[in-house]
Amino acid sequence: MSALGTGKEILAGWVVLGCLLVAAVLISLTVGQIMITPAELLRGLMTGTGPGSLTLRVLRGPSTMTAVGAGAVLGVSGTIFQILLRNPLAAPDVMGFMSGAGCAVVAGVAFGLLIPLPILAAIGGLVAAALVAGLSFHRGAKQSPLTLILVGIGIGFFASAVSSFLVIRMPPQEASDAQRWLAGSLSARNWGHVLQVFGLGALLFIVLALQVRAMALLELGDELAAGLGARVERARYGLICTGVLLAAVGVAVAGPVPFVAMMAGPLGMRIAGVKHPASRLTAAAIAGATITVFAEVISRSAIPGLQLPVGVMTGIMGAPYLLWLLWKEVEAGEV
């Protein structure tokens, strides 16, 4: 346990975290069916010509950068819910918000609605969150985090089922694309996606930065938070909305990629050795980006000639972690 984080240890943690992300991005840009050396990339970057340039501009650059952006927003989103509910299982992927967002996007496509994907995803995510809150509501009683999580898992299954139903009724080509996207996919991304995820993500990060102090108070419990000047209910709803919207931004460019949101926070926190919400959120952004970029490069190079959806990879990485968490909760007598 590196619970005793001294200044130097924490700095080292941040350096490690940053290096991992840079390494992931470099690997993602160089590795694939055609290997590109870093030198060629650099030449491409400088001159704007040659295979390096093509890789950066068209072939891998957009997908890699979309992976960075999507991973960051998902990681931050997951950490918001993990802090609010004080439970590592609390994340928009586990709790059905991302399935809800995905379902709304598929519905929009299926019914030919001309609404931009991030807005569809946001509506889906918020509806799913409202359903989770509504269905676990008991008059006069405060819902336990675990109740919310379990209800969320149920909502997630329901949303996925609706998505599958809608996909089956689509024409074959469209259905195949939708199926792929629903698994979480980063293939064929363009700079528009990069701009979208970074633009909306940056906007939400600013909104979140203004809420971080309230979050640090909510962590101490509602009564102390109120005593320290937080408007508890308002702060909590604000953070939930920000968290759902961040997840929706990720879903809009990458589909409902599973487990990134759940894994990023704990991983970032452990590597950076930090505890304060502001640091945890920052570490989660970097860790989320790293996980997603790694998953993306593995998913397209693991089986030559076959491009797996990135969600397949994050699923393979995330499922054992989820089982380990559940096992720990059972050990602690929480489940």
Place this chain on the structure above:
Amino acid sequence: MTETGLTTSSLTLGYRERVVIRELSIAVPDRRVTSILGPNGCGKSTFLKALARLIAPASGQVRLSGDDIAKIDTRALARRLSILPQSPKAPEGITVSDLVRRGRTPWRGLLAPWSEEDARICQQALEQVGLGELAERPIDELSGGQRQRAWIALVLAQNTPYLLLDEPTTWLDLAHQLEVLSLLQKRNRDHGTTVVTVLHDLNLAVRFSDHLVLFGGHGLVAEGAPEEVITSENLQAAFSLKALVMPDPLTGRPMIVPH
């Protein structure tokens, strides 16, 4: 006449079926240590929470310098009055200094950086509770007494003229109870902070308080100086306790010896 201090007027707390406090009008003396006493379930914690606006009264008001606290801006109230709830739970792994720094939140502007003054007040709070050396230790690794002092440092860093604490000595052994109460008393004497605590132990409450508020199963039994409140009749009325009250050989204040 302008009112001063923390007062209640016709304060009723609880719900229709279960009113715990009815039509209570009292004044907490300024710059003194007041303890709220009474049997379990008499509403003493509820009363303290109402004083800090953590629960809304069914009717009546709590007033701070004449202002209805329900109408004071949340942050403005947090600069005037702080409350430490019973048995707070720290986020996993955070250090004492991280905890205490959060006590400065109501004083900081939305984007204001951490100031020299914030740092000084936190350092002072840590030293007042005797945790200056342990500031970088995670809360989880502290002993029960140290942990409680860390929480007190948090509300001291909030630096308010009114400090409310709900059973700050629960789960502590006698030596640590004395330690916590004497540091609150010292804060009162040195800074003129008005301290209001809910306490379980009557003899300790008498020892450390200037003013007592005694509740029974049916509301207020007595309030005033310890000598006036701690009498055999009042203890009988509040706790159904038969006890002898005699002067404490050390302080001369009333001491309770149960039959």
